[in-house]
Amino acid sequence: MSEYATRSMGQRPRWTSRTSSSVTGAPAATPNRTLETAVAERTRERNAMWRLSRDLLLVLDVRRRIVAINPIVTELTGYAPEEVIGRPFADFLHPNDQEALAEAIRRARRERVSDIEARVITRDGELREFVWNASPEAGQAYVSGRDVTEERTQLREL
Numbered sequence: 022m023s024e025y026a027t028r029s030m031g032q033r034p035r036w037t038s039r040t041s042s043s044v045t046g047a048p049a050a051t052p053n054r055t056l057e058t059a060v061a062e063r064t065r066e067r068n069a070m071w072r073l074s075r076d077l078l079l080v081l082d083v084r085r086r087i088v089a090i091n092p093i094v095t096e097l098t099g100y101a102p103e104e105v106i107g108r109p110f111a112d113f114l115h116p117n118d119q120e121a122l123a124e125a126i127r128r129a130r131r132e133r134v135s136d137i138e139a140r141v142i143t144r145d146g147e148l149r150e151f152v153w154n155a156s157p158e159a160g161q162a163y164v165s166g167r168d169v170t171e172e173r174t175q176l177r178e179l
Contacts, residue, residue: 081164099144
């Protein structure tokens with residue numbers, strides 16, 4: 022912000038503040054505007070990664086219910102995001118894999134966990150093999166799962 026004086030003939034100077042760039046006329050960068058711009062940019066980046074990721078991304082609350090999930094869930098499992106949000110994550114896991122993944126998610130509220138294998142049951146009843154990673158943040162678990170079904174099938178066929 023800059024200040025300058027203007028004066029009409031025969032009048033006293035009038036002080037004016039300017040909050041725009043003298044060259045472009047655009048609003049000058051202030052700490053709040055810079056922070057708002059940075060937050061908006063980060064939000065756009067996060068949203069793009071959330072939408073574009075080929076991995077399944079989830080946020081789980083302390084009860085291991087799905088709070089958020091990215092749109093790839095539909096392609097990978099046949100479920101729409103609104104069908105899984107609010108439901109326990111275990112509802113979508115093979116019964117034999119539920120306890121191991123539940124323990125990993127409990128640990129993920131305190132520390133990062135990696136390479137946990139658990140199968141997902143799709144809407145059509147098909148089993149898909151996933152490798153999961155999870156990390157804590159603000160009392161929630163941030164989880165990513167990579168579908169490795171095709172890779173594992175090819176390895177078994179060799």
